[in-house]
Amino acid sequence: MNASTPTDLLTTDSVLIFDLSGKRVVDALRPTQIIEPAKLIASDSGQSMTEKIQQIKDATTAADVIGIKFDKFADGRSYSIAARLREAGYAGALHALGDINQELVFMLKRVGFTHFHLPDPGSAELAPHILEPFAGYYQAAQDGSQAPWQKQA
Numbered sequence: 001m002n003a004s005t006p007t008d009l010l011t012t013d014s015v016l017i018f019d020l021s022g023k024r025v026v027d028a029l030r031p032t033q034i035i036e037p038a039k040l041i042a043s044d045s046g047q048s049m050t051e052k053i054q055q056i057k058d059a060t061t062a063a064d065v066i067g068i069k070f071d072k073f074a075d076g077r078s079y080s081i082a083a084r085l086r087e088a089g090y091a092g093a094l095h096a097l098g099d100i101n102q103e104l105v106f107m108l109k110r111v112g113f114t115h116f117h118l119p120d121p122g123s124a125e126l127a128p129h130i131l132e133p134f135a136g137y138y139q140a141a142q143d144g145s146q147a148p149w150q151k152q153a
Contacts, residue, residue, distance in 0.1 A: 017095075018116045020109060022126035028115055031067030031095050033060070037077035053081065057088040066090070068113075070098035079111045086112035086142040102130050112142035 017025045033056075040052060047055070060066065066085065068078045082094055095115040096108045105116055105126060139147050 014120050015117045016120050018105075018118060018126055020114055020131075022105075022128070022131045024124045025115065028095075029065045029093060031065045031097070033064060034067040034069055034097065035078075035081060036069045036071070037075070037081055038071060040081065041077065050084070053084045053088050057085060057090045060090060060092060062092070065093040065095065067095040067097045067117075070096065070100050073099045073101070073104075075099075079107065082108075082113055083111040083142050102126060105130050106133050110141040110143050110145070 017028045019025050019028070035056065041049070043052070045052065056066070068081055070078045078096070078098075082096075085094065093114045094112055095117060096104075096113045097117045100108065100116065100118065102118060102121060105118075108116060109131070136147075
């Protein structure tokens with residue numbers, strides 16, 4: 001369904017890996033599987049997208065790390081695949097690869113990504129306003145956040 005790990009996505013010197021806390025991670029586990037949305041959607045397996053996502057989730061082990069490639073900055077399919085993997089029960093590390101930047105980190109976190117392969121920002125940490133640009137949320141998301149009206153007293 002998906003190609004084996006393309007080394008060009010993982011060995012670029014100008015790309016650094018950051019975790020959910022915004023810290024640079026040097027020894028992060030590298031993705032063992034990379035999902036390319038265009039190939040996943042185009043695969044003619046006779047399965048629905050829900051079945052394809054469930055199959056990917058079922059095929060992973062505790063040691064597996066999934067990377068999802070962003071072909072274009074404005075391509076939302078990778079966000080949807082990440083959210084659907086989380087909804088299917090995938091609890092492992094999820095790396096965002098490809099055409100992403102710091103401005104997207106907040107949204108990437110919201111849908112369930114745990115690691116971000118970003119162009120070198122010139123610092124070992126991402127600024128706090130990149131990670132949490134807002135004081136609250138209007139709706140729940142895959143990161144466990146809730147809107148004020150959804151929280152239990």
